[in-house]
């Protein structure tokens with residue numbers, strides 16, 4: 578109980594480091610893929626502006642996301658956004674804590690999905706309520 582006011586860190590330091598590494602690696606892989614896609618988008622969209630293409634090494638992630646938001650890469654972008662959010666939560670100590678119930682997400686689940694923000698119970702509930710609205714209990718129309 579003494580630790581409650583210190584913020585809930587559900588994971589050990591070692592697990593946190595392991596997951597941090599997994600997030601960084603996955604993020605780097607995704608960024609590389611998205612940059613390639615962005616190049617293709619730019620080459621198509623800005624074909625007439627040859628010579629003024631931005632330096633790909635000089636762009637921020639935000640710029641990259643902005644560029645790609647217009648392309649058909651929503652799923653990768655969602656994952657990237659999830660990983661960005663996971664990095665933020667790692668930094669502020671809320672990583673590994675379910676955003677819905679405040680419980681532990683669990684290290685195995687985080688290993689499988691490092692950007693998970695809900696424990697398996699809450700995720701199951703979330704998917705039920707969001708993917709099949711007709712079966713939402715207690716909804717008043």
Ligand SMILES: [Zn+2]
Nearest residue numbers: 675678696699
């Ligand atoms: Zn939960």
